[in-house]
Amino acid sequence: MAEEKSLNFIEEIIEADLQSGKHQSIVTRFPPEPNGYLHLGHAKSICLNFGLSLKYGGYTNLRFDDTNPVTEETEYVESIKDDVRWLGFNWKNELYASDYFHHLYDFALLLIRKGLAYVDDSTSEEMAAQKGTPTTPGTNSPYRNRSVEENLKLFQDMKAGVYKDGEKVLRAKIDMAHINMLMRDPVLYRIKHAHHHRTGNEWCIYPMYDFAHGQSDSIEKVTHSICTLEFVPHRELYDWCIKNLEIYPSKQYEFARLNMTYTMMSKRKLLQLVNEKHVSGWDDPRMPTLSGVRRRGYTPEAIRDFCDRIGVAKRENLIDIGLLEFCVREHLNKVSQRRMVVFDPLKVVITNYENGKTELLPSENNPEQEGSGTREMPFSNTIFIERDDFMEVPPKKYFRLAPGQMVRLKSAYIIKCEEVIKDAGGNVVELRCTYLPESKSGQDTSGVHVKGVIHWVNAATALPVEVRLYDRLFRVEDLSTIEDDFRGYLNPESLKAVTAMAEPSMLRASASDRFQFLRMGYFCLDKDSTPQKLLFNRTVTLKDMWAKEQKK
């Protein structure tokens, strides 16, 4: 008996539309502008749009909203397609607003003929002045009453390249006193003598968002056009265009965008971070971009689960980044292979273990996954353990290694610390321990029970690798509250690189592998890794109750 998951408000609308017979199936679209890389906020929209057509039958188009040639590039188009596919969704049609430029031009001519659009010679400053304010009405442009014939001629000349950038625009003729600022004769077309990534130099006039988006939806017979809250005021114009063009009535619905703690999700600002080299690129593992989190090791499953859990509603929200990390851990726990890697090595010599002897000890690859098998770890009398796993003067409830205390080496033996060796500066440089021969993992007859279990690597076969430890990119929880330069809030400790000692099996790591370095976190191979120098990214840490306890 599967429990019914409650519907979000958009699903309710769709179910009502399906039930009333208004629609038999639905068409949605994901409409990115190719002027940047996709981020987690887009993932929410992608999961929503594609998820809806999957759930209710129908399809989703990928449509690039490429009406501003000066900011758009094919590099972005390719990255967007990669990211959507990686997230696990398939679009029905790959479309571009620029596919409709001729169609849109004809729509503009129609509006002019209907007396609903006019060519305006006002400068942008003059137009801004005409616009009024939210509380005071605007004033009519002196060019507002040009004849249909004159407007037709002027608009055709605009298209023919007679005018320079900014010299003229085409505006809708609605109402300069309208309560909705967007309805005060909005600009429909502007002149840009710029090379377009797809249409080249064919056009020198380009439609504005409001004269491209809704029409594209309509041409594609999109039933439910889903966008974020900032477009609420645009809906009136969206509907006005459809009504006056007498075209298929797509409907727009708005939901609240994703905001996350310690994260900034503005394409403009992310671009700035890239351009100013605060990060290594759009796919820097600290970036909230899909290419960034992918490189970091997040899985599409985890991101889809996250999008599912955060829900869809109309109120502003600030999601705890901890929820994302929870989703990532939950998935990675099930799929990642366990390995032992020591980040900050402390040498341990086991004095009663035969010198020169090496034995191979099996260790499970993934206790969460049946049949995942074991790999063998070499063991000898000299090993490395984590420096943090020894304390000369331990606090209470510390059940790792301390003078006279015992601990189990994971998948190996129980050892007891007998002697602490220090250098001239008083730093601990080596531990002398004894082991319990009858405590071998899996065949322990020692009868000794220790609470602490630590990871280790055999010194002679340890493999040095580079590990990159990431922390949040920003130091403040709610980036929307900062008023000055956001760059002042970057976390200087967001990236730390360490050379760690890995068990020799890591030599066989491949790009698609997911690892849990025991007690340290989840890791994956970075794209810059080479066989000579393995490089790992920390995806996310493990939950650490002990660390939390210590902070109290």
Next chain:
RNA sequence: UGUCCUAUGGUGUAAUGGUAACACAGCAGAUUUUGAUUCUGCUUUUCUAGGUUCGAAUCCUAGUAGGACAACCA
């Protein structure tokens, strides 16, 4: 001194006029050869004031708070 949108635990999201619930976070405990995982229990919630109703988180009115709107961006 306008219009629109929104208001439920710390954070999100449900409850669709009939016992306010789920997840994350937090706290406590059990299990554990990862202080992980798993399991158990607990803390904490309807912005305010009126109204409609047998009954309101839900409907109505007003207030308050937050957000959006004055780009030839999307």
